[in-house]
Amino acid sequence: MITQKTKYALKALMALGAADKGAALTIEDVANRSGAPKRFLEHILLDMRRAGYVGAKRGRAGGYFLIREPDKISLGEMLRQIDGPIAPLPCLSRRAYRKCDDCEDEASCQLRRVFADVFYSYLLLIESLTLADLLKTPGIAEG
Incomplete structure (x- = not known):
């Protein structure tokens, strides 16, 4: 069984993957699109950034974005990264x-x-x- 953290992480990655190519989403945008609580997303997106799935940029047009193509990220790899x-x-x-x-x-x-x-x-x-x-x-x- 996958954990709630994994569900939130997968939903966040899907929200980022569904965004326009190169577009950065704020945590609020990711929360609204994924249904994941903002307070969990802060930690999850930081973990995903450390793992090399997500990038972040600061400033007015800042936010989070995928740095790997969605077809290059396996579900097994994501599950292991999040839950071990x-x-x-x-x-x-x-x-x-x-x-x-x-x-x-x-x-x-x-x-x-x-x-x-x-x-x-x-x-x-x-x-x-x-x-x-x-x-x-x-x-x-x-x-």
């Missing part, structure tokens, strides 16, 4: 692998085997989807 590892078990994570504390042998672990099949199918799909795909979904960029 997305694997259902630590022993299935590629980037944050950790042996399960209660597992004696990964090779014979039935839970690992079942969840591995489900997770890898999920991973193939989630990595193939991009911010551009989210923007194509009717009504989704409006909040």
Whole structure:
């Protein structure tokens, strides 16, 4: 399950992705377009800026804007950036692998085997989807 922070972050990125190319949106604009509360957006947009998704400019025409093309930002990458590892078990994570504390042998672990099949199918799909795909979904960029 994704967190509320992730939902707000994805909605904010969609609002920025749906804006006119090169246009900067204020936090108020992003909040209005995404439905995300302004107080959360300040932290989320700062995190997204540090991660290299969002740029910011100051001044009268200032605000936030995407610095990467929407088709170059995978949904899996965004989820990991916001919430960390997305694997259902630590022993299935590629980037944050950790042996399960209660597992004696990964090779014979039935839970690992079942969840591995489900997770890898999920991973193939989630990595193939991009911010551009989210923007194509009717009504989704409006909040």
